[in-house]
Structures are given as C-alpha cells and as structure tokens.
Amino acid sequence: MPSRTLPLNAISAFLITARHLNLTHAAKELCLTQGAVSRKIASLEQWFGFPLFERHARGLHLSPQGSALLPELQAAFEQLATVAEKARQQQTVVRLKAPTCALRWLVPRLLRLERTAPDLQIALTTTNDHTVNFKTEPFDAAIVFGTQLSAGDFLFEEALTPVTGGDVAAPGDLSALTFLHPTRDNTDWSLWLTSQGISRAVMKKNQHFDTMDLAIGAAIQGFGVAIADETLVAEDLRAGRLVRPFAASIRTGASYRLVLRESHSKAAGLASFREVMLAVNPA
Numbered sequence: 001m002p003s004r005t006l007p008l009n010a011i012s013a014f015l016i017t018a019r020h021l022n023l024t025h026a027a028k029e030l031c032l033t034q035g036a037v038s039r040k041i042a043s044l045e046q047w048f049g050f051p052l053f054e055r056h057a058r059g060l061h062l063s064p065q066g067s068a069l070l071p072e073l074q075a076a077f078e079q080l081a082t083v084a085e086k087a088r089q090q091q092t093v094v095r096l097k098a099p100t101c102a103l104r105w106l107v108p109r110l111l112r113l114e115r116t117a118p119d120l121q122i123a124l125t126t127t128n129d130h131t132v133n134f135k136t137e138p139f140d141a142a143i144v145f146g147t148q149l150s151a152g153d154f155l156f157e158e159a160l161t162p163v164t165g166g167d168v169a170a171p172g173d174l175s176a177l178t179f180l181h182p183t184r185d186n187t188d189w190s191l192w193l194t195s196q197g198i199s200r201a202v203m204k205k206n207q208h209f210d211t212m213d214l215a216i217g218a219a220i221q222g223f224g225v226a227i228a229d230e231t232l233v234a235e236d237l238r239a240g241r242l243v244r245p246f247a248a249s250i251r252t253g254a255s256y257r258l259v260l261r262e263s264h265s266k267a268a269g270l271a272s273f274r275e276v277m278l279a280v281n282p283a
Helices: 008-020 023-030 034-048 064-090 100-116 187-195 212-220 234-239 267-278
Strands: 053-056 059-062 092-099 120-127 141-147 153-165 178-181 205-208 225-229 250-260
Touching (some): 008 034, 059 064, 100 141, 100 212, 100 267, 120 267, 153 187, 178 187, 187 250
8 A cells, every 4th residue: 555645756756757748858857867757757656556657659648647637736836835935935044154253243233133134044154264155155145354355245444453351451561461363473463563663572472363253352351452353343342341552553455345145035135134234333
C-alpha cells in the first residue's frame, strides 16, 4: 500500500514534465538527470496507482488520468506558492554583512528598525573583512570600509581621535599612558601623532588588538588611551563612557558605505533598511 505522505517534489517534477512533454527539457529546468526525473515520475505514478504519461517513440503524452489531474494540481501549486509568498513578504529577512568595528554605529540603527519595521528581520554577520562580493557571498546588504570606494551609499568618513574611559583623568603626559591600537601595527596612532606634531616616541607602552571595537572596549574599562573613529564612538561620548582628551581628529581618506544587492523580492524591506541606515539620527 503506498505511503499517504504527499510527495511534493515528485508532483513538481510531474508539472514541469507535463509542461515540456520532454524529459530532457524537464531535467534541465529541475537541474536533475533524466533518470532522476523518470524515477520521480515513476514513484508518483506508483503513489497514485495509475500512469500519468504514455511513452511513445516520438515522445511523451499525458495519460487520460494525467490530463484530468493536471489542472487541479497546477491550481493547488499556484495556491501554495501564493500562500508562501505572502508569508515570505510578511517576514523579510535581510542578510547583512558588517565589519565588527562598525557595531557601535550599527546597533542603534538596528534598534530603530525593530521599532519602525517589526516585520523586517536582520540576519547579521560580523567580520574583519571590509569588502563584499554579492556574486560569491550570500548577503543582501553590506557595510564596506576602505579608500576610493564608490559603490552604494556614503555613510561617513573615518576621522580618528584619541579617547579614554570616562573615569580616566585627562592625561598630562601621553607617554605615561598605555596606547591601545586597533590593529597589529601602529599606523592609526602614528597618523594622528604626526598630524599634531607629537613624536611617536611617546608610545612607550602599547597594547595591540585585532579590531577597533576591542580597543575601544579596553579604553572604556580604563586600560589606556585608544585611537578611534569619532563617528563610531559618538554614542559612547554622549553617554560619558568615553571622553576626548584632545579635540583634534585626523581624516584618513577611508569611508564606510552601504551596498545593497538588487532584489525584487526584498525591494521593500531593503528600502526600509536603507532609510534607517542613512538616517542622521537613529533615535
């Protein structure tokens, strides 16, 4: 006795084969071999208990039972697709790739999205990779960072400034502090010190981190003085978790940009996402 579980994959193969009346064409559309399509059809015929096709030397023809069944199955599948599409549109998932260092800027905007677009879900992947390739990566949107970028929407330009924890006294002598570096080299700090005419020899005590976010977190805990992007730490400065011992900042020529994949099915969700990402004030 055949299983009563509805074989949806086999029904899909039947509908496509019935449209083409050609196993080769059906197999190509289904990305299967002809043998695999034939086995699906055979299993469905066994499930129904009657043939769906008549095999002739010049090709396939629908059997009387197959011809009678076809319009009802087509209508049922169209209804199923409609229901699934409505459900998918009600819960749009935007797959976002963002550099870890941008989280401090990004989180307030994600919170605003939860309030203004509750049906929009953000699947966030953080990475130290500052680029994106939509042809090879499964993302709908990405925040990218670098110099001479032109794709997508401009978010903000990197401007570096020293920051310390809110409880740390203003440094009278920089050389007495531990310099917190956002990379494994001294590039960012060297750039700022040079712009201020300060010798790099003041960097006597150093601690290097893999990301700017880690260096900022260490500064908040009073570990030392970090060099950070003024936009990324804006909320920490407003909340008093960080202070700026020096007013000066230095622009590096790099910027953060928002890049979106073209997607008709997620167009509305991506538009809402873009609007919040580009808002000056995420509150």
